[in-house]
Amino acid sequence: MSDEATGFLHTAFRALARVRGAPAVHPRGVWFEGTVTGSADSGLPLPTSTTPVIGRMSKGAGTAGALPDVLGLAFRIPGGAGADRPWDLALSSSGGGGVTRLLPLPARHWTTTRYGTLVPYRWHGQLRWLCAVAAPGQPLISSSLRDLADLVKTKPIEFTLRASSPDARWQEVGHLVVRTAAAPRGGISFDPAVNSPPGLEMVPAVVKRIRERAYAGSRSGRRTTREADRPDNNHSKGSGMTTTGTDDLRRLLDSDLRDATLVLVEGRLDVVAADELDSDSYRGAFPVLTREELLARTDGLPVTDDQLERLAATTGSAVDNLGG
Numbered sequence: 001m002s003d004e005a006t007g008f009l010h011t012a013f014r015a016l017a018r019v020r021g022a023p024a025v026h027p028r029g030v031w032f033e034g035t036v037t038g039s040a041d042s043g044l045p046l047p048t049s050t051t052p053v054i055g056r057m058s059k060g061a062g063t064a065g066a067l068p069d070v071l072g073l074a075f076r077i078p079g080g081a082g083a084d085r086p087w088d089l090a091l092s093s094s095g096g097g098g099v100t101r102l103l104p105l106p107a108r109h110w111t112t113t114r115y116g117t118l119v120p121y122r123w124h125g126q127l128r129w130l131c132a133v134a135a136p137g138q139p140l141i142s143s144s145l146r147d148l149a150d151l152v153k154t155k156p157i158e159f160t161l162r163a164s165s166p167d168a169r170w171q172e173v174g175h176l177v178v179r180t181a182a183a184p185r186g187g188i189s190f191d192p193a194v195n196s197p198p199g200l201e202m203v204p205a206v207v208k209r210i211r212e213r214a215y216a217g218s219r220s221g222r223r224t225t226r227e228a229d230r231p232d233n234n235h236s237k238g239s240g241m242t243t244t245g246t247d248d249l250r251r252l253l254d255s256d257l258r259d260a261t262l263v264l265v266e267g268r269l270d271v272v273a274a275d276e277l278d279s280d281s282y283r284g285a286f287p288v289l290t291r292e293e294l295l296a297r298t299d300g301l302p303v304t305d306d307q308l309e310r311l312a313a314t315t316g317s318a319v320d321n322l323g324g
Contacts, residue, residue, distance in 0.1 A: 044173065
């Protein structure tokens with residue numbers, strides 16, 4: 001892929017992250033602490049002893065409520081002896097066949113989908129795909145982040161890890177247990193293109209280059225948004241941006257629409273029901289924030305004016321800079 005094309009990806013992902021005040025893709029999710037245990041014959045550098053991990057389950061486009069989405073399961077395995085970096089595994093809902101394993105597919109439930117790497121890794125000369133599927137007996141959970149968070153707070157979710165060579169035969173190679181809902185200490189940004197054990201290669205190399213530029217753009221956009229949220233970088237008084245943003249967020253908060261969503265359409269911000277996004281009036285509108293996400297970012301009801309002002313500074317700056 002040309003430098004011009006990867007540069008476009010960087011710019012696009014940066015702009016999207018600035019608007020969302022979150023990762024460009026998989027913007028909202030549930031963090032967790034858990035453990036991973038791999039088998040000795042996995043064909044991948046999985047730890048063979050039970051190892052603590054930090055992870056996140058997320059929705060690719062950030063759709064509201066229980067609407068279908070490409071679901072994500074990411075977790076970080078700490079670097080072992082001699083490793084200078086951790087291994088970030090980012091899996092997306094996908095198929096298991098020779099072709100469908102390459103495709104991110106929307107799913108309706110967290111515990112009935114297959115989460116796969118989409119592309120293989122090369123380890124000691126062998127190509128291996130990795131996927132995670134819920135272990136037998138796990139409860140059925142809709143794709144709502146709230147439903148997921150409620151369950152993880154009370155009960156672990158167990159996943160079986162499976163690996164496959166290009167012949168599409170899958171074998172069990174380990175277990176992942178999502179144990180508790182917990183935000184990580186300090187910032188964590190998953191980057192499977194950069195964080196991997198020595199000698200492990202993502203194949204083909206062009207996919208690694210694409211992911212590197214996309215993830216770098218997303219991180220850049222999030223840094224810009226955080227800088228705009230600092231007190232000395234807030235919008236000046238009288239600009240109207242923070243006030244307008246606060247009013248928009250208050251409209252979203254007070255809305256009784258089903259899965260209310262704040263959207264940017266034709267230069268204005270509207271609050272609409274999620275199912276209106278497919279209508280002619282809002283087709284192509286950019287979803288900025290859902291009511292559910294607003295509550296998650298302000299620690300739930302009641303929401304104070306100060307909280308809305310802080311969130312508006314971030315969201316207002318991101319929308320203002322959508323053009324890059």
